[in-house]
Amino acid sequence: MRYYLNSSSLIVRGKFRVCSSSLDGGIRDCTTLINHQVSNNFSGDPERELETLVLSLGLSKKSTAGLLTAVSMNTLCILSWDSLTVFITAGVTHPDPVGSDVIQSPPTAGTINIIVMVQNFSDQGLVDAVITVTEAKSLALRNIGHSFAGTVTDAVAIATEGSGDVRYAGSATEIGQRIHATVFFGTQQALMRQTGVIQRKKPSFFIQSSMGGSHWIEWEKKNCPYYPCHFEGQRCDFCYCPLYPCGDTTLGDWIEKPGKASVWSCTRCTLNHDPRVTSHLKRNPEASLEELKALFLKI
Template sequence: MKYYIKNKTLFLRGNFRAVSSGAGGGLSDVSTIINRTVEKNFVHDSPEKFIEGIVREEGCTGDFYGLLTAVDMKTLCVLINRTVTVFITAGVSNPNPKNPKLPGTINIIVHSRDGLFDEAMAGLIITATEAKTEALFSMGYDFAGTTTDAVVACCSKDNEKIHRYAGRMTDIGRWTAEAVLFGVQEAIARHDGKKPAEKPALYVLSTIGGDHWIEWSPEGCPYYPCHFRGQACNYCYCPFYPCNDEELGYFIETSAGGTVWACTTCILMHHPEIVDHMKKYPMATISELKKVAEVKNLKINAETET
């Protein structure tokens, strides 16, 4: 899965099995998922065709799912919890039957690096909605959501299916609920101006010293430079992970008896030249980037240097 923001639109690109409660949603194989910012009084005869126009204009082929919101993408919260990545835009200011002064849209996209059975993806919609409601109540709101909220759950359709269910008692459900519970509150705070929101925020669940969320930023990182001086940190959390490319990493055994992809010596994504190429061509493949590195005589794998 790769994601990027362009023209007021969050794009997720990949080879997904997905379920969506948004316009034109359902259960299907899709290659693109978007969340698009529209004007507050947006009206369109066919939201599905409007979304398709955005997808095709970007040059995306294949099927797609899309969500719409009046919330600015600079308030987007991206949250990484183990194998789950959650994308949230949230506002609570859209007309609602109980209180016409309380409108907005809370859009949530859940992506799992693990494979999911269809029933698990459907379960993630329930889990994400429950966590969203808990977040709203914890903030003092007396409603469970807005009238235009939507959720998408997805995974790579080629992955081996691992999770059959996704309630909050399961690992995948718990990881999702943790991210949504924290992320909805952060997204609303950013939308309401209670927290700075000059650009999207990336949060990672750290397990050091007990589980807690940290907002990652390349500016002022205490570990810089973790690979080499002059490195670029834009893709510190690599969009290709786990790439399974043995030139860039390797599998190691975990204390639980399984295996995990390790790429601590990979420096491909830290070269400024590679970052520039990714920004210009966000759908570039690992092979393409390795060729760029070869042409520019850049090392792609080395022991950490300072």
């Protein structure tokens, strides 16, 4: 899995099995997930908008699942908890009108879009995760004072890489608890950025840390207390690696946890911190790992 921002769109690439309520949704195999920002007054054909975007990026429409929103990608929240990664944009300008007939409207700033990346889920597990995500989103809205459980255009996509062994993702399971906690926290953070309660000029990156007790840490490049974590003059554009977990043991290691799934650790990797590699990856977001390593070794 890798992800990047391009032309006001979040693009997630890999080989996925996806369960989504997105355009061309359902359960199917995909290579690309997109959360695309449209204008606030968008009134066009959502299918045509997505198709035009996909073709402009040189991707396959058949292998793409797309979500649309008018929420700025600068308010995007990316949350990482070991192998779990969640992407959230959120706005509540147009909540579900309780007690009235709802007509599907064009995507607006009142849309909550959630993409969840997990490992080794079966189709049953993907569907179960949709329930967990919806529960957590609704609870997050209630927690910050809203009386509704969602908006008329909310969408969710659960994507998995791997063999498909995980069948259950309810909040009684460990992975379900993580999904619930991440979406609950991330939805509130995304809404605070959309409403201006928290001001950010770029997407926000969070990591779940167990040091000093379980809690979320927002990484900000400015005044980072850990710089330089590798070497003087390093680039920190990809402190949260868009290639994670690459699984290349020349760059990182699988860390065994008693009774739990292994976790990919890349603390010794300096690949994406090298200035020329970082610049190349930003210019060529589809560059392969082998291409980046070859460039790194030439330096």
